[in-house]
Amino acid sequence: MKSDILFLHAPSVYDFRKRSIMFGPVSDLVPSTPIFEMYPIGFSILSEYLERFGYKARVVNIALWMLKEKRFDPEKFISRLSSPLVFGIDLHWLPHAHGSLELAKILKKYHPHTPILFGGFSSTYFHEELIKYPEVDFVLKGDSTEEPLRMLIESLKKGSKDFSHIPNLSWKDSSGAVHSNPIEYVPDSLEHINLDYSHVMRSVVRYRDLTSYIPFINWWEYPIVAALSCRGCTKNCATCGGSSFTFQNFYGRERIAMRPPELLARDVIRITNYMRSPIFILGDLRQGGEGYARIFLKSLKDAKVTNEVALEFFTPPPPGFFKVVSDSLPNWSLEISLETHDEVLRERFGKASFTHDELVISLKAAFKYGCKRADIYFMTGIPGQTKKSVLETVDYCKNLYEELGGDSRLIVFISPMAPFLDPGSRAFENPSRFGYKLLCKTLKDHHEALLLPSWKYIMNYESETLPQDELVEATYESALGLNKVKSRYGAISASRARIIEKRIVQAREVMKRIDEIMEKYFGERELALEELRLEMKKHSISTVCDKRELEWKTSYFSRFKVGRILAMLLSKGW
Ligand code: SF4
Numbered sequence: 001m002k003s004d005i006l007f008l009h010a011p012s013v014y015d016f017r018k019r020s021i022m023f024g025p026v027s028d029l030v031p032s033t034p035i036f037e038m039y040p041i042g043f044s045i046l047s048e049y050l051e052r053f054g055y056k057a058r059v060v061n062i063a064l065w066m067l068k069e070k071r072f073d074p075e076k077f078i079s080r081l082s083s084p085l086v087f088g089i090d091l092h093w094l095p096h097a098h099g100s101l102e103l104a105k106i107l108k109k110y111h112p113h114t115p116i117l118f119g120g121f122s123s124t125y126f127h128e129e130l131i132k133y134p135e136v137d138f139v140l141k142g143d144s145t146e147e148p149l150r151m152l153i154e155s156l157k158k159g160s161k162d163f164s165h166i167p168n169l170s171w172k173d174s175s176g177a178v179h180s181n182p183i184e185y186v187p188d189s190l191e192h193i194n195l196d197y198s199h200v201m202r203s204v205v206r207y208r209d210l211t212s213y214i215p216f217i218n219w220w221e222y223p224i225v226a227a228l229s230c231r232g233c234t235k236n237c238a239t240c241g242g243s244s245f246t247f248q249n250f251y252g253r254e255r256i257a258m259r260p261p262e263l264l265a266r267d268v269i270r271i272t273n274y275m276r277s278p279i280f281i282l283g284d285l286r287q288g289g290e291g292y293a294r295i296f297l298k299s300l301k302d303a304k305v306t307n308e309v310a311l312e313f314f315t316p317p318p319p320g321f322f323k324v325v326s327d328s329l330p331n332w333s334l335e336i337s338l339e340t341h342d343e344v345l346r347e348r349f350g351k352a353s354f355t356h357d358e359l360v361i362s363l364k365a366a367f368k369y370g371c372k373r374a375d376i377y378f379m380t381g382i383p384g385q386t387k388k389s390v391l392e393t394v395d396y397c398k399n400l401y402e403e404l405g406g407d408s409r410l411i412v413f414i415s416p417m418a419p420f421l422d423p424g425s426r427a428f429e430n431p432s433r434f435g436y437k438l439l440c441k442t443l444k445d446h447h448e449a450l451l452l453p454s455w456k457y458i459m460n461y462e463s464e465t466l467p468q469d470e471l472v473e474a475t476y477e478s479a480l481g482l483n484k485v486k487s488r489y490g491a492i493s494a495s496r497a498r499i500i501e502k503r504i505v506q507a508r509e510v511m512k513r514i515d516e517i518m519e520k521y522f523g524e525r526e527l528a529l530e531e532l533r534l535e536m537k538k539h540s541i542s543t544v545c546d547k548r549e550l551e552w553k554t555s556y557f558s559r560f561k562v563g564r565i566l567a568m569l570l571s572k573g574w
Pocket residue numbers: 233234235236237240241242243244314351
């Protein structure tokens with residue numbers, strides 16, 4: 001079936017299957033692989049919005065197809081696609097800088113008369129550079145593009161060549177001159193969107209393409225789904241491209257937009273109609289105020305939601321908050337990113353200032369009220385951090401387990417802030433203030449950096465207090481330490497800890513071998529990297545921890561309500 005817009009999701013590096021790159025632990029703490037095959041949630045939201053107005057939208061996940069099927073030839077696949085009105089490519093997080101642009105080139109080669117649209121945070125930040133690429137026709141800027149995209153498709157359908165009335169759009173006219181319409185579509189609330197997974201299920205049937213709609217490669221084993229509470233953020237983490245600073249200065253958003261709590265609850269309840277999988281609520285509910293969180297939780301209580309619900313917090317909530325959560329949900333967990341144990345560095349990082357005692361009081365209350373697991377995240381590479389400080393985080397975690405009575409529901413993680421500082425973040429805009437040297441500035445710089453042989457070389461920054469070699473060492477060393485700590489307190493089994501330890505030691509070795517190879521002459525270097533390719537690939541997943549540590553223990557066969565899915569498909573059609 002021909003669609004009006006065909007959204008395509010590229011792998012981070014287009015020809016990753018042929019290249020020797022040690023991506024390292026950059027994706028160990030997210031469900032996808034280092035290829036970042038997870039397509040953005042925005043594809044589902046935009047598709048549903050457009051279809052409400054009678055337009056057909058299809059998603060093709062090229063990254064996932066390439067990962068899943070060795071024989072899948074993306075170029076041949078693209079050459080056989082029937083041209084839509086417009087192709088849409090996401091360049092949201094910068095690690096897609098290579099794959100997305102290469103994909104655009106191939107699309108243009110086989111569909112020279114079909115315009116190509118880019119969108120997402122990185123597209124917005126680099127819109128002036130991006131629109132100059134010959135294969136890029138449009139860039140939709142900002143965090144919300146539902147209505148501008150509808151207007152663009154309407155104009156293309158009418159054959160219009162003038163797009164000056166479409167907010168947020170950068171475009172080229174027939175002479176090739178570039179126009180940048182201001183970002184004026186910035187909705188104050190998220191009432192207009194619907195994250196409706198039944199729409200995704202219908203698309204699977206309509207386009208007979210299950211692979212493209214699977215969020216990440218192991219999704220069938222671990223089918224977690226997400227609900228979106230907000231756009232924007234009330235916090236200002238120095239390295240984050242989703243901070244309030246970045247939203248204000250680059251995406252035209254002055255204030256956070258919250259999904260009304262009743263609608264957010266409806267999104268969650270709709271998921272539970274079809275699936276028993278865990279549901280992750282993106283964004284700290286308390287950004288909407290305590291009343292917001294209470295309304296949301298009460299709605300879930302009334303609906304008797306039994307799925308695991310994972311709540312994200314930016315700061316440790318007070319004990320009373322967990323009582324409300326526990327009154328509403330039988331299965332819930334939490335996650336907090338502390339960045340570092342060092343309270344001074346944490347405050348400087350800009351997310352929040354809270355003390356160790358506040359954290360412990362909060363976690364004790366969470367466990368008392370039935371929290372199934374508390375995931376605590378730390379990072380290496382944050383401003384002012386030294387190798388000594390990173391290693392002290394390991395001791396801190398050991399003490400934290402002790403203070404919590406060795407509770408194995410506490411699960412701690414550490415990973416590098418890699419490969420990139422987010423463009424538009426405070427640290428990217430003013431690196432010296434945060435003790436950083438910026439190694440890549442433009443989109444082209446990042447496109448090229450992604451082809452370097454290890455995550456150490458790919459990084460777009462260097463910290464004065466934790467230079468690249470030390471950061472790599474500190475990351476693997478602290479991961480070894482945390483692995484031991486988790487095993488000691490039963491958060492992971494001894495046998496899993498042994499496997500992880502072996503993997504970390506091997507990953508370190510591979511990194512050293514890459515460094516030695518980089519000393520060689522070019523021709524020799526290429527050959528040696530090629531010989532090391534399989535080792536590099538093997539040690540780019542589950543190195544600082546086992547990815548399975550992120551998962552809830554759920555029964556595989558009971559995750560989908562198959563009868564209800566079939567009934568929905570038959571009643572609504574596709
Ligand atoms: S990292 Fe900080 S600024 Fe970025 S989204 Fe999270 S809380 Fe907000």
